[in-house]
Amino acid sequence: MILVVMDHDGNELRKGALEGVSRARKLAEALGGEVAGLVVGPGAEGVAEKAKDYVSKVYVVSGPDWEAYTAEKWAKAAHAAAEAAGARVVVAPASRTGRSWTARLAVKMDAALLEDTLDSWAEGDKVYATKYSFLNRVLEKQAGTLPAVISVKPNTTPLAEPAGAGTVEPLAVELGELEKKVEVLEKIAETGGKVALTEAEVVVTGGRGMGSAEAFQMIEQFADLLGGAVGATRAVIDAGWRPYAEQVGQTGKTVQPNVYFALAVSGAVQHQAGMNKSKVVVAVNKDPDAPIFKETDYGVVGDVHQVLPAMIEEVKKLKGA
Amino acid sequence: MKYVAIIRQVPDGESKIKVDGGRVNLEGATLILDQMDEYAVEQIIRLKEAHGGEAVVVAFGPERTEEAMRTALAMGADRGVLITAEGYVDPVTQAGALAKVLTEEAPDVVFTGGQQADWDSQALGAAVAEALGWPSVTWTTAFELEDGHAKATHDLDEGAEVVRVALPAIFTTQQGLNEPRYPTLPGIMKAKKKEIKKIDAAELGVSGSKVEILEQQIMELERKQKIIDGTKEPAAAAAELIKLLHEEAKVL
The missing domain is CATH 3.40.50.620 (HUPs)
Structure with missing residues (x-):
């Protein structure tokens, strides 16, 4: 049995x-x-x-x-x-x-x-x-x-x-x-994500290059549009922009979605440990030498603050079609 | 009170991994105190500084594990106990031997890494606790002692929770628990004289492993690396990217 x-x-x-x-x-x-x-x-x-x-x-x-x-x-x-x-x-x-x-x-x-x-x-x-x-x-x-x-x-x-x-x-x-011997005193709900990060087919991760907590509204919007979950790098968590629950990497969660978006993520080994088995990796970074591009299937060298809004519009068009 | 950190020596994440004859070969790799275990060592030193008592480091591993143990002693732990065994021994089997040492040491609080950087396992802390009949808390991000109990915050699959735990208990670490200190030069000098007691794993009843590693291979996926220049026309680059994802990769 x-x-x-x-x-x-x-x-x-x-x-x-x-x-x-x-x-x-x-x-x-x-x-x-x-x-x-x-x-x-x-x-x-x-x-x-x-x-x-x-x-x-x-x-x-x-x-x-x-x-x-x-x-x-x-x-x-x-x-x-x-x-x-x-x-x-x-x-x-x-x-x-x-x-x-x-x-x-x-x-x-x-x-x-x-x-x-x-x-x-x-x-x-x-x-x-x-x-x-x-x-x-x-x-x-x-x-x-x-x-x-x-x-x-x-x-x-x-x-x-x-x-x-x-x-x-x-x-x-x-x-x-x-x-x-263990008594649960309090539950702290995970903020933000509607889709469980480790089960999501699409993960949209923002890195330090997003620049601010506010900039993650764009990440959320993009993730929502694709029915995906929001991820973040250690630097973002340490800056206090996002909760630990969203961290992808060695000390965070390991994800293996169909498609992983690394937006303004440089791509340290510790981060890659959490995402390098994703089926398709997409990266946007203004630094053409960022390590993440070695781990990328489709990438754009450019400013995420300009490229991501355009990506959102393109996906809207696609969904509307 | 007495505090124990269970530690391991692992290859540095930044160093290249080699495979020879279907097995990982660590020759030439930089070996370090597991970064998740650094939080454990830091935590027991802080507990000792705040409440007094003794901070002891315990490990199960090959002879070379002594190097990582010296790092922990240089950070400020008092002494070490190393259970020596060469070759792979699974965490559940290791837990049995570690439990025997912890029964002898009788600590109040034990910390260990949330995940080991070589095995990619999260089992060790909980397995040792079970072998002792102690409670355990995994992925601990905050910890305080209060009247014979511990109050801890730890991560779940989604969200987190605060628990009150009867001691003795085992806690596994998560980033955010603390900021591990670097060993100082005087710390490193002192660590050389600190006691490390070595026990052969066989003396603790370890004979073999329930899990055997049959084969290992480097696993790096080939990436297409189609990179579009979007520095001048970001909107056009975004359109091309989404088109590729839709038509070629078929993921949107």
């Missing part, structure tokens, strides 16, 4: 959940058994009714103890579901939170952890995966022993199609001493 932990927003499954189902199905074909799912947290009962179209059985962990996420609790729920399902492999999204609780789960299960994987498969009594390393500059192939915990890098895997109705099974999980 393979267990897939299915991320959701309280109403709908996230894309990462359906990528996870695809991975779990492939592993189940090789290792035998079926795919079970787990949904945890607020809204889990409702989401389970959607999740059951993708897996043979959905475990639901919810209730007053499960309102706020903590890594300790999610690892505990996943462990309980893995035991209930008799799962030898657990698949989960490699979101920031996912990568935190899967590390705990791997220790609980004494399992091999294959983290942030691009692809995964099983052969004999081992699981295999590919992932990036060395700040996204190296592609490596790993082998892990069973049991295993595999986290799935966003936007790497086709979304699963529904496969008929499974069953829903509530799972009672008691919190232990450890799970009571």
Whole structure:
């Protein structure tokens, strides 16, 4: 049996959940058994009714103890579901939170952890995966022993199609001493972005050359027009123009969109670590020698304050057509 | 109180990566204290300066990790414990050995890097915490001690949250947590005499790794590098760019 932990927003499954189902199905074909799912947290009962179209059985962990996420609790729920399902492999999204609780789960299960994987498969009594390393500059192939915990890098895997109705099974999980040691005092909402940066098909990033926080209104407008998310470089975050949540790079988020716009971004290695796997990279920079142009498919040498407004007009024309 | 930073030595992001025979070869690369771990070292030194106690650096890695540990000692940590093992050992297996050392050291607060610049992994801090039965907080951007607890702000997938955590606990770092200091010359001199205790990983029960690296290759995507000069006619350049993205790249 393979267990897939299915991320959701309280109403709908996230894309990462359906990528996870695809991975779990492939592993189940090789290792035998079926795919079970787990949904945890607020809204889990409702989401389970959607999740059951993708897996043979959905475990639901919810209730007053499960309102706020903590890594300790999610690892505990996943462990309980893995035991209930008799799962030898657990698949989960490699979101920031996912990568935190899967590390705990791997220790609980004494399992091999294959983290942030691009692809995964099983052969004999081992699981295999590919992932990036060395700040996204190296592609490596790993082998892990069973049991295993595999986290799935966003936007790497086709979304699963529904496969008929499974069953829903509530799972009672008691919190232990450890799970009571973290208390969430306050949530700080992410400002700006309507689209999750790590799941966006289009990312529009502004660098220090934007010149001011106000200039990012143009970036926002362009991103909105394309249904994309806004990104920023470390320099922009340090200047206080944008929130940390929007940072792309080594210490920020890693994105792999269809198209990445680097506007007035010079392109330091630390920034490239967060975006160099984008399918198409577009750059606008007034410095023809900016390192970003080496990482660029389509670029314009010019002043972003003149080029970007024109780009916005051109896209409007295109959308209107 | 006692504070521990778990550190690693990694290649500098700016230095070139070589691959020989399907494996990364670090010969000739500049090896440094992981920049995400610098925040951890800075934080435990600040805690010691503010509240007194001891700041200890702990690492799992090859013998050469001592160099990175000396950097941490030069910044101001008091002493180090290095668990030595050559070759790749996965973070979950390392966590078991690190947990044994931390049980012995019995710190109140542990910091480590949010992501390692060689493995591109985020697992170490949470895995060590789980092995100890301690809570953990990842991507910490603000931290303060208050009456036997810690109050921390940390990043989630979207947004952030403030948590109150019972100690002992492990925190992983995020940019913004602090501004790491540079080692001073007297600091570097003093660091040479500070104690580094070495323990063979085998003595802590480590035999092999649950994850094996089979093959590595340099992964740089070929970029088209079609660059348009928009210095004179920015509107025309923008039109050409959008046309290329629509018709050739088909991404708009």
